[in-house]
Amino acid sequence: MSTTSSKKQKNFFLTAAPLFLVLFIDSMGLGLVFPILNALIIDPHAHFITDGFSANTRNLIFGFTISIYMFCWFFGAAFLGDLSDQIGRKKSLMICLVGACLGYFASALAVAINSYLLLLIGRIIAGFTAGSQSIAQAAIVDISTPEHKARNLGLILFFASLGFIVGPMIGGILSTSTLVSWFDYTVPFYFAALISLVNAVLLLFIFHETFLRTKKLHLKIHYAVKIFLDAFKREKIRELSIVMFIMIFGWSGIYSSLSMYLLNIYHFNSLQTGFYMGLMGVGFGIGTGFLVDPLTKRFSLKQCVIANLLLTALFTALTLLAPSIIYVWIYAGFIGMVIAVAYSTLLTLFSNQVDAQSQGWVMGITGAVMAFAFGLNGLLIGVFADFTPATPLIVAISSLVLSAILMKCLFHQK
Numbered sequence: 001m002s003t004t005s006s007k008k009q010k011n012f013f014l015t016a017a018p019l020f021l022v023l024f025i026d027s028m029g030l031g032l033v034f035p036i037l038n039a040l041i042i043d044p045h046a047h048f049i050t051d052g053f054s055a056n057t058r059n060l061i062f063g064f065t066i067s068i069y070m071f072c073w074f075f076g077a078a079f080l081g082d083l084s085d086q087i088g089r090k091k092s093l094m095i096c097l098v099g100a101c102l103g104y105f106a107s108a109l110a111v112a113i114n115s116y117l118l119l120l121i122g123r124i125i126a127g128f129t130a131g132s133q134s135i136a137q138a139a140i141v142d143i144s145t146p147e148h149k150a151r152n153l154g155l156i157l158f159f160a161s162l163g164f165i166v167g168p169m170i171g172g173i174l175s176t177s178t179l180v181s182w183f184d185y186t187v188p189f190y191f192a193a194l195i196s197l198v199n200a201v202l203l204l205f206i207f208h209e210t211f212l213r214t215k216k217l218h219l220k221i222h223y224a225v226k227i228f229l230d231a232f233k234r235e236k237i238r239e240l241s242i243v244m245f246i247m248i249f250g251w252s253g254i255y256s257s258l259s260m261y262l263l264n265i266y267h268f269n270s271l272q273t274g275f276y277m278g279l280m281g282v283g284f285g286i287g288t289g290f291l292v293d294p295l296t297k298r299f300s301l302k303q304c305v306i307a308n309l310l311l312t313a314l315f316t317a318l319t320l321l322a323p324s325i326i327y328v329w330i331y332a333g334f335i336g337m338v339i340a341v342a343y344s345t346l347l348t349l350f351s352n353q354v355d356a357q358s359q360g361w362v363m364g365i366t367g368a369v370m371a372f373a374f375g376l377n378g379l380l381i382g383v384f385a386d387f388t389p390a391t392p393l394i395v396a397i398s399s400l401v402l403s404a405i406l407m408k409c410l411f412h413q414k
Contacts, residue, residue, distance in 0.1 A: 015143055016152070018203040020159045022093060022136040025199060027163030029100065029126065029192055031281065032171040033107075035273040036185050037065055038259040039175070040111065046185070048114055059260070060382030061116075065123060066256050067378025072127030074371035078224035080131035081138075081364060089139040090209045097200040099129025101193045108189035122189075133160070134367055142210035157288045157344070165281035172274020179271075228368045230361070236353045237362065239411045241369050243403050244346055247309060248373035250399030251339055254316055255280075256374075257381050257392035264389040266325055276332055283336025291337060292344045301345045301352075302407065308342035309404040313397045320390050349411075 040048040041062045042055075049058060084092035103126025110118035137156055144152045173179060174187040231241040255277075262268040262276060295304050315335045322328045347366060354362045384392040 012143060012145075012152075015207060016140055016155075018199060018207045019093075019136045019140050020155065021195075021199045021202065022097070022132050023156060023159040024163040024166075025097075025100065025192070025195055026130060026133040026136075027160045028167035028170070028195075029104070029130070029163075031164050031167030031277055032188055032192055033123075034256070034259050034277060035168055035171040035270040036111075036175055036188055037062060038263055038273060039270040040185055041065065042260055042263055048111065048185075049116060056382070056386045059385040062260065063256075063378045063381035063383075063385075065120065065378075066381070067375045068120060069123045069127035069130075070252075070371050070375035070378055072124050073130045074228075074368060074375060075224045076128035077131030077134055077367050077371060078227050078364060080129070081134045081367075084135045084138065088209045089135055089142065090203065090207055092135050093132055093139070093203055093207075094200060096129045096132035096135065097196050097203065099125055100132070101196040101200065103127075103129065104189045104193035104196060108186045108193065111184075111186045111189065134363065137363075139207075139210050158285070161281060161285035161288055161340075163281075164284055165278050168274040168277035168281065170274070172269075172271040172278075175274075176269070176271040185270075224368055227361075227364050228372060231365045231369060234353075236411070237350070237365065240346065240350055240353070241365065243305075243407045243411060244350075244366065244369050245373050246399050246406065247342070247346070247403035248370045249377050250396040250403060251312070251343075252374040252377040253381070253384075253392050253396030253399065254312075254335065254339075256378060257385065257396070258319075260381075260385060261389045261393060262328075266328070276329065279329065279332045280336040283333035284340040285336075286333075287337040287340025288344055291341050295341060296345060296348070301349050302411065304345040305342050305349070306404045306407050308338040308345070309400050309407070311338040312342060313400040313404075316393060316397050316400075320393055 040046050042058050044051060044053075044058070049061060053061070080092050080096060083095075103122045103124075106122030106125060107119055108122075110116070110120075110122055140152055140156060170191065171188045174183050174191055175185045177183050230237075232238045259268070259273045259277070262273055268276065292304075299307070312335060315331045315338065319328055319331045319335070322331065347363075350362050350366055380395075381392050384395050
């Protein structure tokens, strides 16, 4: 490697470091709260929700708390992504990070004073400003040279996967008072707020703007709805969007309701749930980092999507049928691996349907579809959980199988 090339690479990592931290925080924040929310809302011994509430009511509240974050993400990601094309990446990212800091801090205060309303406000703020991931991705592409673009996009997946691993573990560890006397359910939120603030400072002093304002400021809060509707105007994008919507509906059912299932069946505490979801994140990292490339060289993208959707359904079903808890832990890693391959190859199919100038548009569609499916599933989790703890997972398994069937019958790859 030449001295000039080495210097450029060093400068890239110095400039991109705050962006990678943004990606890490974004995915970490999504995973961090699930072990805590599960313990706070579902477990009556936490005394966060009124003791008189029934288990069914707690399930509904849990689902609503998840869905409100996702629906805010649905609107916020599209709005802030569009805003970054008007005022620049740096200013938009600063808005996201300051919003994340305030959202986490409000959530911590809510837990400290036992205020569900304040917790909801914190989740709304955090959700609306969770659009930092797409902006950071765009900024990384802005500063990437053509010969290193593929490597840098791989680093995006790596840091996102790292967040999914670390987030649940941090949530589990920092909320367990038996490890350290002053650890409780507020500490993970304070930690996330602090990391967001530190990242904002790093971004302010280290990161230089990569995209200058090119048009007059025009705020479009409805932009998310427009993007969502755009998905159904082109045949191939429409077909893939239908598949993705049902797939993410199933996957979100697994990711959101597994913590409820583990609490009810195996009496997992927040620490155990955090490590379980962290293990799933390890599988996700292995899938994106080591399995996607060799599998796509041997099989078509469509075959990879179908096979790995069916495998995700299979390993989730095996989790429900597990004869002992050791099998539950083993299957967690495999669930993460196969859903990562299905998701990555489906995104590639989306990308392949448009030219280079439309990549931002089509990725915006996938983000909108994903957030809306997550939000809708969150609303329905409580309803499904009223039947049995396994019902949300059975619905999720059925959705994954249906999405595989639709991928086989609906989408015809040229």
